[in-house]
Amino acid sequence: MNFKIKIKEKEYSIEILEEEKDVKIKVGDKEFSFASSNNKSKQSLVPQMSIPKRDFSKKEVKAPIAGALSQIFVSEGDVVKEGQKLFTLSAMKMENEIVAEKEGKIKKILFKLGDQVKEGDVLITLV
Amino acid sequence: MNIKYFESITSTNEVARDINKPWTVIVAREQMGGHGKGDAHWYSPEGGLYFSIILPKTDLRNLETVTILTAFIISKIIKEQFNIEPFIKLPNDIYINNKKVCGILTQNVVQKEVKHSVIGIGLNTNIDKFPSELNATSLKLETKKEIDNEFILNLVVKELKKQFK
DSSP states (O other): OEEEEEETTEEEEEEEEEETTEEEEEETTEEEEEESSOOOOOOOOSOOOOOOOOOGGGGEEEOSSOEEEEEEOOOTTOEEOTTOEEEEEEOSSEEEEEEOSSOEEEEEEOSOTTOEEOTTOEEEEEO | OOEEEEEEESOHHHHHTTOOSTTOEEEEEEESSOBOSTTOBOOOOBTBEEEEEEOOOOOHHHHHHHHHHHHHHHHHHHHHHHOOOOEEETTTEEEETTEEEEEEEEEEEEESEEEEEEEEEEEOOSOOOOOTTSOBOOHHHHHSSOOOHHHHHHHHHHHHHHTTO
């Protein structure tokens, strides 16, 4: 299907094509491909071995996606429960409410309201 | 299709938060607190089509794609059903003759992985009049015809489901 969209008074021609499981979007002469379903097979790089697990990720909360910190629900020193709302990250297309994976005490909040964060940025550290 | 109808609620996305079954659709006759991104209010009187769809669990990348595609899906329906040329103002607003006709907002709850995901759509269908400060229009104003909300709702859900196959 074909469309025209207008961004800041400039018009673009858009074409959407479906090819097998992928969706292709053509903007002018540029082509973007999206997988419409999660068809990446899960890879296991290392055979299952009894390596002791040391999960440092529990001690920090990272941004799962780039966006603006539009709401912060907690303060340093707060004790949070699993599933408790921590903050909202607003991306162009979505609002993402990030909730606590584990319970813990918030040691430091490294960004402030309105900040733009990148995917993977550490937002909160926990004790 | 599992459709839950409500008379008057704060917002369909709000009600959808407590529902986990994918493809459940929440429809409101009117919304008291309909909103776009942030605190932007969405004028939601009776007559419009306001609904939210619980999406199957997938990753945030897919959800971004789905959100953009929904704007294309609705534009396509407007174009094909009513022979109107809509404009998509990225990321998620649809305009007809420079007036807003549709807004889309995806809201996710993320805890390591996406735990809950809902896409909310506000489409101005049978609205006869807008406050003058809103630069908005409706399909009824543009086509001079009554719009079948349920028919449009079904088309949107059907097309969106295709994206998850």
